[in-house]
Amino acid sequence: MxxxxxxxxxxxxxxxxxxxxxxxxxxxxxxxxxxxxxxxxxxxxxxxxxxxxxxxxxxxxxxxxxxxxxxxxxxxxxxDTPFDFNKHSLDDPVHQDSAIFAGGCFWCMVEPFENRNGIISVLSGYTGGKVDHPTYDQVSGQYTGHVEAVEIIFDTRIIQYADLVELYWQLTDPTDASGQFQDRGNQYHPIIFVKDEQQRQIAEASKQRLADSGKYTKPIVTSIEPATAFWPAENYHQQFYQKNPERYKRIERSRRQLKAYQALQRKLRAPFQKSKRD
Known part of the structure; x- marks a missing residue:
């Protein structure tokens, strides 16, 4: 209206x-x-x-x-549907927790988490920078040190933090420190922001398992850093996949194709990497 x-x-x-x-x-x-x-x-x-x-x-x-x-x-x-910030709150600390992940453009980070059982709310925003209340123009211009990220509130009776970390690896390229897929720049660095020692231990153990798995021939460069202030992005960016479905599908398809291409490259290079080690 x-x-x-x-x-x-x-x-x-x-x-x-x-x-x-x-x-x-x-x-x-x-x-x-x-x-x-x-x-x-x-x-x-x-x-x-x-x-x-x-x-x-x-x-x-x-x-x-x-x-x-x-x-x-x-x-x-x-x-123009406004984001329901009343929903995005830890109302039950006993059975709820939060997590913050940065993995490229936040437009593509919401839908995979939001559609998992046990997820209460996913908020797009900016974190890790040095300016209060940053705007999208400031962050995209790399003036504030922030990265685009998502903050997730989840029900620990249904899904665990370790499950979210495992999903995060599936959505990102942990060997790319310069951005993610088609998203280039410091504001797209892959970072897991941890709120306490328990989250740090879970994230570091998961990262080590990924490194030991041999899935990637390049080093795992995703960093694990202490969580800082999380600033909500403008309403236009919230639940972008619902508000702009056609545009989201094009972006997500391009991201998926790049990820599949990288997986194919790793598979083709694997025999040569093995022969060099032998």
Missing amino acids: KLTQDEILNAIYNLILNPGTRDWERSLLLEARNALENGANFDTQLSKLEADLRPLALRNNLTPDVTDFYHHITDQTTS
């Missing part, structure tokens, strides 16, 4: 003040606000704003909060 006029005006004011809004986006919003405050026709001005934003909206190149706003004013209701 489209926003009312008052809701649209309020959204425009908030986006103007939002530090995550790009300067050129802010200039368009300021132009629209000033015109409306000076008595311009609301529908005409909103149509002009939509047309000005449309070229980059069609290329998915608006900042996340402006993207949400664009979806509202164009009535793209499949893309």
Whole structure:
């Protein structure tokens, strides 16, 4: 459902003040606000704003909060469902726990975890950096030291932390320290963030088993680091696979194909690696 006029005006004011809004986006919003405050026709001005934003909206190149706003004013209701932060909380510490994993773009890290039994909530966000409340532009520009990651809340009566770690290895390339698959850059480093000594021991033991398995000929470079502040990503990024199913399928398919290609390369190289050792 489209926003009312008052809701649209309020959204425009908030986006103007939002530090995550790009300067050129802010200039368009300021132009629209000033015109409306000076008595311009609301529908005409909103149509002009939509047309000005449309070229980059069609290329998915608006900042996340402006993207949400664009979806509202164009009535793209499949893309603007807000994330339920009330669900993402440890309400039962006796039977619930949390885990944080970084493994490339968080768009592809949510669905595999979220659809497992015992998972209560999966939140996309940023962690491991030096700036409070980072924005997507700041993180993707590698200005803050954060990586894209997911925070998972799970029911320990149904699924264990060790199970999540094993699934994590299946989703990532643990030999690639420069990113993950098609996702390149420091913000895509593969990292397991551990909240306590128990998680550290489980993660390190699992990593060692993977290294000893001989599955990879290259060293396992995924790091295991202490968990720090986890900052939720903008609403546009939450449960991306549900809001943008076609785009998610294309990205996930490309990621899956690259992973399969790497597995084939390892299989073809294995006999030669063995002969060299012999």
